[in-house]
């Protein structure tokens with residue numbers, strides 16, 4: 001039996017009783033897969049029973065009914081029917097990768113956390129990025145906050161920093177989290193819109209909760225449409241505590257700063273990207289890691305004491321506020337590198353369970369009421385999502401340091417210790433584990449006293465000052481994007497009263513912004529400003545809050561879309577590709593046909609995208625190197641005209657061959673500006689890539 005090939009060659013007749021070769025039996029190159037002989041493992045059921053035929057269910061006769069007795073069919077179908085687990089109630093769409101955190105500046109004076117005792121210490125890390133509102137299958141470029149959740153497998157247990165790419169939050173008290181999320185998710189009666197805040201319920205809720213206004217400014221800014229997960233900052237958001245070996249505490253806020261700098265797309269690109277490549281962010285992360293271009297962030301901390309907290313304009317326990325970097329500088333203490341994609345998306349990215357309660361000795365919580373509530377919610381949700389209390393037995397969630405406890409049994413228990421002792425204290429000789437008062441986790445000895453009341457502290461009452469500071473710290477281009485985003489979103493709101501209520505808040509943030517939005521909406525009469533609980537104050541501009549003021553000035557890690565046709569000048573193409581490579585970028589070739597083109601020197605150049613699958617929104621800059629005949633062909637193709645028109649409209653730098661002008665004209669792009677370089681040789685190619693380091697030619701649109 002073992003010597004007989006289990007799969008036979010294709011039968012001539014599809015109607016024959018002989019089983020026919022299934023397409024799945026062919027490899028990608030068309031070669032026939034190995035039959036289960038030699039080194040190829042034989043297929044079995046989950047019980048280990050060898051399977052003889054995985055194509056046909058067991059029937060009474062070739063055309064007869066399927067038999068219940070078919071153990072292989074029933075087991076296969078039963079397992080398939082149970083493949084899904086509940087998606088996360090928020091942050092359902094996410095993408096993870098492995099890496100490490102390396103300490104670059106030891107801080108034993110601040111914290112006793114083992115990790116930070118010595119420069120050069122490294123711990124494994126797993127990071128999951130996510131959007132918040134959309135379900136698991138929603139597109140990557142939704143206007144939304146991005147989750148930035150980091151699990152560090154330290155020698156003292158797992159430390160999770162479950163943060164976002166925005167340093168403030170919508171609400172101050174965890175009590176309001178279900179309401180916030182209900183309001184942004186699809187409306188309950190109609191089940192839409194998906195992955196969007198542009199609807200009545202969201203704007204109704206936030207306009208009734210003025211504490212949301214600071215975060216609303218951030219979400220309407222370009223921060224909410226990052227170009228890549230690699231090009232965004234991350235924040236722990238809350239104020240945490242460092243505790244040193246003497247038991248002394250300092251306040252700390254955590255920051256992740258991307259090595260390649262920040263970058264966002266423009267809204268019109270995001271809208272197109274969501275259709276052109278709904279997986280744009282995850283594909284980008286996967287490709288970067290697979291090509292050895294490992295994404296990296298600096299870990300920074302803002303450390304401050306009670307004296308600062310007492311004099312700061314806001315309460316450091318209020319998660320709707322940040323501390324400007326100009327006030328408390330960020331000290332860089334480590335680097336986070338992602339150098340390995342997952343082996344299995346479900347096992348790792350889907351099953352990873354972050355909990356804000358996962359901290360290690362040397363780190364502690366504060367009384368931030370949002371953080372306190374989160375500490376309940378995460379553990380609770382994992383139990384539901386992963387089916388029981390043993391989710392720490394799943395490898396991605398298990399600590400990588402030794403661990404010993406008496407928690408036992410339950411669904412799917414994988415760690416089942418031997419021996420008699422399962423309680424403590426006990427008299428058995430191997431009766432450990434025992435608690436270690438010195439090395440064990442200790443909460444900071446903080447005096448806590450107060451009346452038992454449901455109240456919001458008066459110190460949380462200023463809802464507009466930081467929103468104003470954020471808006472006024474942006475460049476003109478960025479301010480325009482915020483106004484446009486508000487107009488776009490509020491134009492999707494059906495109830496005029498809700499739109500007007502939002503504008504009434506904007507009046508407390510910035511008059512000019514309120515005017516721009518009112519004008520964009522076509523609002524006839526300006527509403528009265530909302531009554532602020534506390535009169536907003538003017539804070540100094542904080543340049544660090546702007547993306548464009550902190551632009552990367554490099555093309556490293558970025559992508560050029562190169563549109564070519566048959567007969568394109570081989571020297572220009574070669575020179576440009578070399579220049580991009582030298583700058584640390586990549587080139588994706590777009591052509592009328594995916595097998596590519598024949599260049600002027602007779603050599604072929606393979607394409608990665610056919611023109612209608614490679615719109616210019618996929619790229620940071622574009623080049624159109626075409627022959628005259630090629631340009632004439634492209635003129636007739638809508639996707640080619642759109643490639644040129646969109647690149648122009650999105651303020652991208654463009655490199656052109658002489659002949660490309662005809663395509664631009666046909667696309668309605670009659671301007672020739674300084675964001676365009678007509679190439680005639682290598683020198684221009686280098687100059688063009690240097691210009692691309694600015695990422696956009698904003699003068700074109702501002």
Ligand code: HDD
Nearest residue numbers: 088090091128147148149163164174177237373377378381
């Ligand atoms: Fe949350 C997931 C970040 C407030 C309750 N949250 C979740 C994830 C991130 C954040 C990144 C995805 C983790 C992953 O990739 O698996 N959440 C935040 C930040 C907040 C915040 C930065 C404010 C500072 N969250 C917040 C509150 C609550 C929750 C106030 C409830 C009281 N969050 C959850 C949750 C989730 C979650 C329901 C859903 C899936 C999960 O936990 O694992 O428990």
